[in-house]
Amino acid sequence: MEEEEYQKKHTNLKILKSVQDYLKTDTTSSGSVFPVKIPDELFLQVLRLDGPEGLDRIVHYIFKLGLSLWNERLFDREFGSPAALNEFIDIMKSRTKQDK
Numbered sequence: 128m129e130e131e132e133y134q135k136k137h138t139n140l141k142i143l144k145s146v147q148d149y150l151k152t153d154t155t156s157s158g159s160v161f162p163v164k165i166p167d168e169l170f171l172q173v174l175r176l177d178g179p180e181g182l183d184r185i186v187h188y189i190f191k192l193g194l195s196l197w198n199e200r201l202f203d204r205e206f207g208s209p210a211a212l213n214e215f216i217d218i219m220k221s222r223t224k225q226d227k
Contacts, residue, residue, distance in 0.1 A: 128218060136215055139205045146198045150191060163190075 128136075163186060173182045206212040 133218070133222075136205060137219065139201060140212075140215070143198060143202055143205075146194060150195060150198070165189075 165186060169185075170182065173185055177185070202212075206215065
């Protein structure tokens with residue numbers, strides 16, 4: 128495996144792990160990005176019905192659903208299968224041993 132491909136896979140593996148950890152938690156992340164664009168009626172009606180906390184909950188829920196789908200696609204594109212992921216992890220382990 129060429130170095131550039133290795134570095135790309137390694138970076139994407141870190142992203143996948145980070146997203147997986149994030150999705151396992153029920154708490155909000157320390158990082159936030161604003162503004163989030165959402166449909167006007169969704170914003171207005173949920174705010175009216177459930178208040179700011181309800182709106183925050185639903186926007187976060189929608190974000191997590193999208194993040195889950197995006198994460199699955201990244202995994203499929205970068206590794207394709209659990210066997211390919213395990214093979215890459217073995218390559219990482221052997222490189223780590225060689226560096227020591």
